[in-house]
Each structure stands twice: as C-alpha cells, then as structure tokens.
Amino acid sequence: MSSTVSPPPEPGSKTRRDQRRLVRRDEIVRAATPLFRSKGFAGVRMTEIAGAVGITAPALYRHFDGKQALLMACIGSGLDVVEAAIAQGGGELGATLDLLAASAVDRSDLWILVQRDGRNLDPDARADYRSRLAAVVGDLSAVIGARRADLSADDGEWLARAVLATLAAPAQYQLPLSGRPLQRALLAVSEQICTLTGFDDAPVVDLTEVARNTPFQIDAPRRESLLQHAAALIAERGYQQVTIDDIGAAADIAGPSLYHHFASKGEILSAILRRAADWIEVDRLRAMREATEPAEILQLLVQSYTALALTHSELFRIFTQERVHLPEDERRSLARVHRESIDHWVALLETVRPDLNDAVARVYVSSALCIINDMSRPEAVRTHPQAATRIAALASHALRTAPGDR
Missing domain, CATH: 1.10.357.10 (Tetracycline Repressor, domain 2)
Structure with missing residues (x-):
C-alpha cells in the first residue's frame, strides 16, 4: 500500500474564512514552488505567480508581503512534510524511510529550493530553515540509531545525511520512474544506506x-x-x-x-x-x-x-x-x-x-x-x-x- 505524508493540522479551531485563506495560501505555495525551481528565485515575478493561481498581484500580496516571504513559505511547507514523515514513522525505520521516499516524490522541489535559492532569504529566515534541517537530521539519526545500536551517534548522523541527500534525486535528475515505482526505488536505496556497518573498512580516498x-x-x-x-x-x-x-x-x-x-x-x-x-x-x-x-x-x-x-x-x-x-x-x-x-x-x-x-x-x-x-x-x-x-x-x-x- 502506498505511503503518503500530510503535514500536521493547524492547532485550534478555524473559521470558514480562515480555512479558505489557508487553502489559498497552499495553492499559492504549490504554484510558486515549481516556478522557483525552474527559473530560480530572481527569475520569478510575483505577477507570474499570481497568474498561475488565477488571482491578481494585489490579492497575492494579501497573503505574502514579498517574494522572500513566499520562498520561505515554499521551503517551510516542504519541511512540514519531511518532519511529518519522521513523526508519522513512529520511530520505526522502515516506515519512516518509506514516508520520506513518499515526500521526495510529492515535494521533490524542496531540495532544489533549499540548496540553491535559500541563500536569497534574510539571515533570520535562513537560520530558521537551517535549524529545522538540523533537527530533521537529528531526528532521523535517532530513528536509525534505535535500529542500529552498533553505530556511533556520529556514524548514524552520516547515514541520516546520506538518506536525506537521496531525496533530492527526483528534482536534480530526469528520472524515468514516477509515483509509487519511484518511491519504491528511493526506499530501496535508503534502506541499503542504513545497512552500512561503519567506515573503518572503507577504501581511503586520497585528495x-x-x-x-x-x-x-x-x-x-x-x-x-x-x-x-x-x-x-x-x-x-x-x-x-x-x-x-x-x-x-x-x-x-x-x-x-x-x-x-x-x-x-x-x-x-x-x-x-x-x-x-x-x-x-x-x-x-x-x-x-x-x-x-x-x-x-x-x-x-x-x-x-x-x-x-x-x-x-x-x-x-x-x-x-x-x-x-x-x-x-x-x-x-x-x-x-x-x-x-x-x-x-x-x-x-x-x-x-x-x-x-x-x-x-x-x-x-x-x-x-x-x-x-x-x-x-x-x-x-x-x-x-x-x-x-x-x-x-x-x-x-x-x-x-x-x-x-x-
């Protein structure tokens, strides 16, 4: 059965107007993310994003006060899904890796935005998403460590970083697979990474x-x-x-x-x-x-x-x-x-x-x-x-x- 990931619901009750506003913000983020990916932060205009959603530019600015805020929302939305995948995995490594693979298929653009466009954010916003990424690495390391008691904490972190790096593959490269077949292939790669027994016997690479x-x-x-x-x-x-x-x-x-x-x-x-x-x-x-x-x-x-x-x-x-x-x-x-x-x-x-x-x-x-x-x-x-x-x-x-x- 296919694994899917949903961000946790917003706390507290919402009025119907609030709910419509959240839905519209999500539509904007969904439209803006592939535009940022394909053109880069500087190559995208707010009017272009508004047109993709079918609203006017002034209406767009009622949701986001500028392009930086919108980029941060795109990155934050993707990180919500990654964080939810780890939380919904419940500490079980196989389930967590499958949910992460699902997130890579569904929100692959996240990793391009983090690696390339995140530097366009102001220092506070950069610090925020980097802190969240560090927490994701730590949380995944803990899940790996619970299964692999033979690993040191440092080695577990290296494995976690490698697993997260593979999630960028659908965005970085043109792949012939999509949907569940792609998810299964990414899962197989991440499961294989987590079987590495350490680095003591690895061939030395001389720089x-x-x-x-x-x-x-x-x-x-x-x-x-x-x-x-x-x-x-x-x-x-x-x-x-x-x-x-x-x-x-x-x-x-x-x-x-x-x-x-x-x-x-x-x-x-x-x-x-x-x-x-x-x-x-x-x-x-x-x-x-x-x-x-x-x-x-x-x-x-x-x-x-x-x-x-x-x-x-x-x-x-x-x-x-x-x-x-x-x-x-x-x-x-x-x-x-x-x-x-x-x-x-x-x-x-x-x-x-x-x-x-x-x-x-x-x-x-x-x-x-x-x-x-x-x-x-x-x-x-x-x-x-x-x-x-x-x-x-x-x-x-x-x-x-x-x-x-x-």
Whole structure:
C-alpha cells in the first residue's frame, strides 16, 4: 500500500474564512514552488505567480508581503512534510524511510529550493530553515540509531545525511520512474544506506593529487583569472546576485576591459559550466584507463567524483545549481553532455547489478550522485578529516558496489 505524508493540522479551531485563506495560501505555495525551481528565485515575478493561481498581484500580496516571504513559505511547507514523515514513522525505520521516499516524490522541489535559492532569504529566515534541517537530521539519526545500536551517534548522523541527500534525486535528475515505482526505488536505496556497518573498512580516498590540480590556470591570462573569480562569487552568492562589475572588481579588471574577454555575464557562466563538464569527463576517461572491470571502474568513478566535489566545491556547486540560468539551447547542450556521463554510470551499474533494470539503475545512480553533491557542501561535513572516504563509501554502498557488497 502506498505511503503518503500530510503535514500536521493547524492547532485550534478555524473559521470558514480562515480555512479558505489557508487553502489559498497552499495553492499559492504549490504554484510558486515549481516556478522557483525552474527559473530560480530572481527569475520569478510575483505577477507570474499570481497568474498561475488565477488571482491578481494585489490579492497575492494579501497573503505574502514579498517574494522572500513566499520562498520561505515554499521551503517551510516542504519541511512540514519531511518532519511529518519522521513523526508519522513512529520511530520505526522502515516506515519512516518509506514516508520520506513518499515526500521526495510529492515535494521533490524542496531540495532544489533549499540548496540553491535559500541563500536569497534574510539571515533570520535562513537560520530558521537551517535549524529545522538540523533537527530533521537529528531526528532521523535517532530513528536509525534505535535500529542500529552498533553505530556511533556520529556514524548514524552520516547515514541520516546520506538518506536525506537521496531525496533530492527526483528534482536534480530526469528520472524515468514516477509515483509509487519511484518511491519504491528511493526506499530501496535508503534502506541499503542504513545497512552500512561503519567506515573503518572503507577504501581511503586520497585528495592530494586532485587538490594539486586546478580547473583554472594559475598565473594565466586574464580570461582565466576572470573565470576563477567569477566562479567563487557565483558559488557564494548565486548567479543572479553577481554583476559584471563584481567580477571585474574581484579580478582587478576594469569593467570595459572585461568585455574584451567575455561578451556577457551569461557567457562567463557558460564557460564555467563547460569547464566543470570537461573536468568530469576527463575524470571519467581516467577511471576507464586505470581499471578494466565494470565494478572497479564504477568504484573509481565514485571516489574520483567525490574528490573533485570536495576539492573544487565552488565549480561543483555552480554545475549542480546554476544551469537554470543558461539560454535554453546551451542548457540542452550541457544537459546532453551530463546525461551521457550518467548513462555510462548506469550501464556500468547494470553490468555489476544485473538484478536492476535501466529505470531503477538510473534512480540508484542519481541517488549516489546526490549523496556526493549534497554532502560535499556543508562545512561541518566537508572539513571532516575522513570526509572523502566517508562520502564515497556512502555513495558506493547506495549502489551496493562497495567491497563486501557483492
């Protein structure tokens, strides 16, 4: 039977007018969330959201006093569902994971908004949703710990973070499954993650060689300097919040001189994203040269992708979050390159795991990539002395391709 999650009802009695107002607010949030996801916070207008709901802009402002308040409501509504999933699971791990998988299918946009658009909120609002996310991690860790008494509290938290990271897969990647089949696949991945026995025997991932290389040439022509400084700014603030003048000032290049190298800010973003795609492709080819068995190649891909994500986090953050701002033809071209890379992972996994069909294998691969992408961002995780080894172990275990899983 399909598991569904509903946020807890509002306390206290409501008048009919109050109920209508709550229903309308929910309609607005439901309409705004996919718009924020597809266009980014800065790319969405309040009039556009009002039109999607079938009301006027002044009517919209009677419910939300601005776009920030509406974005926070979208994030908060999604977190309500996640929190309700854990509460309704009643401390039973299987039920909790199934309800979380259901929430990922129903409210997948939440994780895009948290990862990409949350930085557009004011500091108090950011602190609020981050506090709620931390509580979600803690609550899920407790559920895992109740089943897995052999785990330390720290290890349980790593497993909880990995499970939550997989919930972004339906939003981050184009998946061939939907509804209950997608929920079952996500549940299988999260259940597998929760069987990891620890990190003591995980293959060590060495960042030394990757850290020595840089995607941008040091002491190279100004074009490279511009790309390097632009990547740092865009990763920190988001593409829409960075101006050409900001990039020029950071690179110590006057505005007019910058246009000798790039015709527009969009061209800079395109160059950065192409550079990221090239690095991922070079890394994929290297793994194919260094190993011959599909399982070994896949293991190398997981480890090297993790190393890249941790040592060049700015580039990866842009690659996973800012493609929405490219012109449609460039976005399609980059998506095709990215899809070909994922297709290779899927083909390898199907060889290693003949029990998986293509659609399910794609969910597994997307979930593993989400673990790496998401867990390489938080400072507390990224700076852990065993971060690369632990993240790679979690991603490999999600695929069930780690040593000892076969």
